[in-house]
Amino acid sequence: KAGVTQTPRYLIKTRGQQVTLSCSPISGHRSVSWYQQTPGQGLQFLFEYFSETQRNKGNFPGRFSGRQFSNSRSEMNVSTLELGDSALYLCASSRASGTFSYEQYFGPGTRLTVT
Amino acid sequence: GQQLNQSPQSMFIQEGEDVSMNCTSSSIFNTWLWYKQDPGEGPVLLIALYKAGELTSNGRLTAQFGITRKDSFLNISASIPSDVGIYFCAGQLGSGGGADGLTFGKGTHLIIQP
Numbered sequence: 600k601a602g603v604t605q606t607p608r609y610l611i612k613t614r615g616q617q618v619t620l621s622c623s624p625i626s627g628h629r630s631v632s633w634y635q636q637t638p639g640q641g642l643q644f645l646f647e648y649f650s651e652t653q654r655n656k657g658n659f660p661g662r663f664s665g666r667q668f669s670n671s672r673s674e675m676n677v678s679t680l681e682l683g684d685s686a687l688y689l690c691a692s693s694r695a696s697g698t699f700s701y702e703q704y705f706g707p708g709t710r711l712t713v714t
Numbered sequence: 715g716q717q718l719n720q721s722p723q724s725m726f727i728q729e730g731e732d733v734s735m736n737c738t739s740s741s742i743f744n745t746w747l748w749y750k751q752d753p754g755e756g757p758v759l760l761i762a763l764y765k766a767g768e769l770t771s772n773g774r775l776t777a778q779f780g781i782t783r784k785d786s787f788l789n790i791s792a793s794i795p796s797d798v799g800i801y802f803c804a805g806q807l808g809s810g811g812g813a814d815g816l817t818f819g820k821g822t823h824l825i826i827q828p
Contacts, residue, residue: 603756632815632816634816641818641819641820641821642757642802642804642816642818643818644815644816644817646815647815655815657815689756689757691756691816701744701745701747701762701764701806702747702759702762703747703759703816704759705749705756705757705758705759706756707754707755707756708755708756
């Protein structure tokens with residue numbers, strides 16, 4: 600079974616631009632969560648989508664948004680990029696129901712550099 | 715908000731030694747997860763724990779869910795070079811259905827000297 604895939608793997612953007620990152624979950628997984636990883640703050644939860652609805656949200660500004668499609672694929676958008684948004688953005692999927700529903704499996708991440 | 719204190723921050727050990735790391739929380743969690751992350755990759759799930767007091771093994775790895783539900787530990791026996799990496803604990807409230815956001819520790823950087 601294929602794992603979580605994320606595109607693109609690397610991205611360089613300029614301050615003030617916006618960016619869209621994509622995530623395809625493991626087949627059969629209905630929940631997609633997004634995390635930001637930086638050396639200073641570590642891994643921080645951004646938001647979680649289930650059945651095309653945002654169910655949980657971390658403590659990030661409104662510049663960070665996302666959506667989920669009917670096939671469970673998800674996108675994350677960051678508008679008006681700041682230098683501090685440079686990070687590894689990780690997507691994780693889970694079954695979200697039944698046994699082991701809380702186990703989250705991560706993709707390889709998208710390395711975003713803002714200059 | 716919730717915080718996870720993971721220790722130690724880093725470990726320098728000899729190949730073949732056993733390793734122990736732990737996480738403590740200011741809040742109760744219903745699920746504890748342990749991940750390993752290699753450079754340039756996403757975290758890989760090692761062990762998931764669902765019940766207070768639960769002890770679970772995965773090969774040379776053993777993890778336990780603390781009785782108070784505020785702590786967990788991970789042991790690695792007879793370390794080998796491929797164990798090198800950063801190990802993260804993560805807690806999840808897991809109330810209701812589906813995945814709540816994981817709260818992560820800062821990680822334990824394991825370095826093995828041959």
